[in-house]
Amino acid sequence: MPAFSHSTTTASTAIAVPPSLSLPVIEAVFPRRLHPYWPRLQEKTRVWLLGKRLMPADKIREYADGLCYTDLMAGYYLGAPDDVLQAIADYSAWFFVWDDRHDRDIVYGRPDAWRRLRFRLHAALDSPRHHLLHPDPLVAGFADCMMRIYSFLPATWNARFARHFHAVIEAYDREFRNRSEGNIPTVEEYLALRRLTFAHWIWTDLLETSAGCELPDSIRKHPGYRRAALLSQEFAAWYNDLCSLPKEIAGDEVHNLGISLIKYEGLTLEDAIAEVRRRVEECIADFIVAEQETLRLADRLEDGTVRGMELSAAVRSCLGNMRNWFSSVYWFHHESGRYMVDSWDDRSTPPYVNNEAAGEK
Numbered sequence: 001m002p003a004f005s006h007s008t009t010t011a012s013t014a015i016a017v018p019p020s021l022s023l024p025v026i027e028a029v030f031p032r033r034l035h036p037y038w039p040r041l042q043e044k045t046r047v048w049l050l051g052k053r054l055m056p057a058d059k060i061r062e063y064a065d066g067l068c069y070t071d072l073m074a075g076y077y078l079g080a081p082d083d084v085l086q087a088i089a090d091y092s093a094w095f096f097v098w099d100d101r102h103d104r105d106i107v108y109g110r111p112d113a114w115r116r117l118r119f120r121l122h123a124a125l126d127s128p129r130h131h132l133l134h135p136d137p138l139v140a141g142f143a144d145c146m147m148r149i150y151s152f153l154p155a156t157w158n159a160r161f162a163r164h165f166h167a168v169i170e171a172y173d174r175e176f177r178n179r180s181e182g183n184i185p186t187v188e189e190y191l192a193l194r195r196l197t198f199a200h201w202i203w204t205d206l207l208e209t210s211a212g213c214e215l216p217d218s219i220r221k222h223p224g225y226r227r228a229a230l231l232s233q234e235f236a237a238w239y240n241d242l243c244s245l246p247k248e249i250a251g252d253e254v255h256n257l258g259i260s261l262i263k264y265e266g267l268t269l270e271d272a273i274a275e276v277r278r279r280v281e282e283c284i285a286d287f288i289v290a291e292q293e294t295l296r297l298a299d300r301l302e303d304g305t306v307r308g309m310e311l312s313a314a315v316r317s318c319l320g321n322m323r324n325w326f327s328s329v330y331w332f333h334h335e336s337g338r339y340m341v342d343s344w345d346d347r348s349t350p351p352y353v354n355n356e357a358a359g360e361k
Helices: 024-029 038-051 057-066 069-074 080-105 111-126 137-149 155-181 187-197 200-211 223-250 257-265 268-303 305-337
Strands: none
Touching: 024 268, 024 305, 038 057, 038 080, 038 137, 057 111, 057 257, 069 080, 069 305, 080 111, 080 137, 080 200, 111 137, 111 155, 155 187, 155 200, 155 305, 187 223, 187 257, 200 223, 200 305, 223 257, 223 305, 257 268, 268 305
């Protein structure tokens, strides 16, 4: 389906991308598509956010559609059954709300509130059914997401997903401490931490739910497949750094590739931006190479057996959606109100978040 044929979001062709952020290769060879369920997805995620009390009603009315969280997922997990895409989109919206709570807990110096939330999320990840009615909406909403996501694939996939997300929670705790102490990580420390806080392996795991097939280790750890997966996520994380650098400098952030390059490699702001951009462009070129290697893997898997055909189709589905991630992430950063800091009254305070510690009343 062509992107936004009946969307309320501005078509990508009408968006003026700043030259410093423009990537002609994405616009030329990574065509943007959208899951046909998108219009209902947007509506139902908005209702879900309201029902789970994750954003106030007035903020949802004013900002939810413009934040484009459902657009991001609908441009990524193409081919997913509607209920799978809905669960992923709600989880993605939850993730952004969680990220905002984490940010506000740091800005307002609430380490005890963050510590409680951290432990509650670990517990809800392992036993979501027991946290569906938790008084903190963020915990209850997370439990609801996990109940749904855990229903799609076998227990072995669930255990892997949980293991990966436990690591993400702990990475957020390291980020909390770094920001509270003003500690800017080295470039290598940052890159390792970013793979966790951006949840590289979570979004990659969810490709399998979209394909309806749990992939064996032999495929997930295949050099071509793993590299393609990593590069698609690295592109997203580093392009996010490129786009969010003004927002994060305004908010006294310490976690941005550009900030680490400035501090530890002595680059000027202009040179740091150029270096992040170079890495972003390198991700795209390297992905195209890894993509071809993974397609050859898919060809070899198709050995005439039913299982071989199933695995080959799943690999092609996952790989195709890794490719979709490039265009979806790219346009998201130019459409979402999350990055339009120049329109905010306070460049360090997003207008769509609450400053209260939810769940602490």
